Every structure is written in C-alpha cells, then in structure tokens.
Amino acid sequence: MFTADGISVSYGPIRAVRDVSIDVSEGEIVTLLGPNGAGKSSLISALIGLVPKAGGQTSFRGEDVTGLSTEALVRRGMTVTPEGRKVFADLTVAENLRLGAATRKDHDGIAEDTEKYLEMFPILRERFHSAAKYMSGGEQQMLAISRSLMSRPKLLMLDEPSLGLAPRIVDQIFEFLVKLREWGLTILVVEQNAGDVLEFADRAFVLASGALQFAGTAKELRETGDVMEMYLGLEAH
Numbered sequence: 001m002f003t004a005d006g007i008s009v010s011y012g013p014i015r016a017v018r019d020v021s022i023d024v025s026e027g028e029i030v031t032l033l034g035p036n037g038a039g040k041s042s043l044i045s046a047l048i049g050l051v052p053k054a055g056g057q058t059s060f061r062g063e064d065v066t067g068l069s070t071e072a073l074v075r076r077g078m079t080v081t082p083e084g085r086k087v088f089a090d091l092t093v094a095e096n097l098r099l100g101a102a103t104r105k106d107h108d109g110i111a112e113d114t115e116k117y118l119e120m121f122p123i124l125r126e127r128f129h130s131a132a133k134y135m136s137g138g139e140q141q142m143l144a145i146s147r148s149l150m151s152r153p154k155l156l157m158l159d160e161p162s163l164g165l166a167p168r169i170v171d172q173i174f175e176f177l178v179k180l181r182e183w184g185l186t187i188l189v190v191e192q193n194a195g196d197v198l199e200f201a202d203r204a205f206v207l208a209s210g211a212l213q214f215a216g217t218a219k220e221l222r223e224t225g226d227v228m229e230m231y232l233g234l235e236a237h
C-alpha cells in the first residue's frame with residue numbers, strides 16, 4: 001500500500017535520516033522503533049510532507065506521491081497523529097473533530113464517523129462541547145487520534161501515541177489500534193514502548209542514528225536478541 005524508498009532528511013548539516021526504506025501492506029500494523037533521536041519523527045514527518053526530504057521516493061496505492069503536499073496526501077488517504085497530542089486546546093471536542101474532516105464534504109458520512117468515535121471513546125461525548133484543554137492527556141490523545149481518523153484515512157501514521165500516558169490508558173489506545181486494524185485500516189506507529197507494541201504489531205522497522213538496523217516481522221524482532229538489547233533495551237523472547 002505504501003513504500004518509502006531511500007528516504008533522507010537533513011536539518012542543515014545534521015543528517016537525521018539516512019537512506020531509509022520501509023513499506024506497509026494493506027491491513028497491517030507496522031511499527032517504527034528506535035532510541036531517542038534515532039530519526040523516527042523526522043522520517044514520519046517527511047513521509048507526510050511536513051519536513052522536506054533530502055532524497056528518496058514515496059508511493060501510495062501505486063501512485064508516486066514523492067513531491068505532494070501534506071494536504072494532497074491527506075486527500076489521497078494518508079494522515080498522521082503527531083507526537084504530543086496536538087489538539088486545538090481552545091476548541092471544543094466537536095470543533096476538533098470537525099476540523100479533522102475538513103477535506104470532506106459528505107455530511108452524512110462525517111456524522112456517522114463522529115458517532116463511531118464517540119461510541120468508542122465515551123469521554124469525547126461527555127466533553128463534546130467543552131474545550132479540549134480541560135481534558136487529561138489520555139483523553140486528548142483519544143481526541144487527537146479520532147480527529148486524524150475523521151479524514152477517513154486508509155493509512156494512519158501515529159507518532160508515539162503512548163508517550164507520557166498511564167499504563168491503563170496506553171492499553172486502551174493499543175486496543176483501539178487493534179480494533180482499527182480489524183476495521184481494515186492500515187497503521188504505521190512510531191513507539192518508544194517497544195515491548196507492548198511488539199505484542200500486536202505485524203512487522204517492525206528499527207532505526208538508530210538515522211539508519212535502518214532491522215526490518216522483519218514483530219515475531220522475528222522479538223527473537224533477535226542483539227537488536228532487542230542494543231537498540232530497544234529489551235530481552236528477546
């Protein structure tokens with residue numbers, strides 16, 4: 001469904017991502033792992049057109065999308081939930097969800113999707129008309145993900161959705177990702193929380209110092225002791 005071939009990202013003299021290739025097949029949860037500063041956020045940001053690529057090509061559903069803007073990519077069915085739960089703090093839950101659907105005109109479909117996510121996260125219904133800033137971190141993350149989904153993406157990319165959240169909330173977010181896969185969505189998720197995400201992801205890529213160190217199934221990664229220990233601080237099992 002999606003391939004990124006030889007992607008590089010530079011910030012002036014800093015080469016944050018060096019010639020990295022990844023791919024995501026329809027219906028998979030693929031995780032992008034690696035230590036702090038490995039280049040994960042830079043890679044995701046480049047894939048969705050938020051930072052320029054210093055090299056490389058991307059294709060989505062058979063079409064070369066290398067030079068497209070973020071908006072054009074969203075219209076084609078890609079979206080990202082950025083790190084740090086970037087909801088519009090002063091806007092209500094309703095307004096945040098509405099903005100997520102800004103590229104759509106099908107009012108019935110928008111209403112249907114809104115109902116779907118309010119059903120999934122009842123707290124969003126309770127807080128529907130209050131400002132997002134009054135919600136907890138976990139609740140804001142649920143809103144941030146729901147808002148991304150309001151564009152009805154085919155490929156959802158998430159940058160560290162579990163960051164700073166209590167274990168119970170992380171479980172809830174991860175269960176939601178599994179549910180989204182059951183609904184047919186394709187997911188690329190950046191995570192620090194490698195141990196948990198490898199329990200349900202289909203495949204994994206490990207990035208360190210801007211370069212790809214591992215590509216394989218989640219099971220293969222769990223069994224690869226040196227990569228697990230060196231880059232993820234975990235024991236193989």
Ligand SMILES: Nc1ncnc2c1ncn2[C@@H]1O[C@H](COP(=O)(O)OP(=O)(O)OP(=O)(O)O)[C@@H](O)[C@H]1O
Pocket residue numbers: 011014016034035036037038039040041042043
């Ligand atoms: N806007 C920027 N300007 C300059 N350097 C940057 C910028 N953004 C990131 N970097 C540098 O690029 C490298 C990769 O950072 P990036 O945030 O992509 O890594 P990461 O794997 O997502 O890390 P983390 O898990 O800590 O978020 C780091 O050395 C970082 O300091």
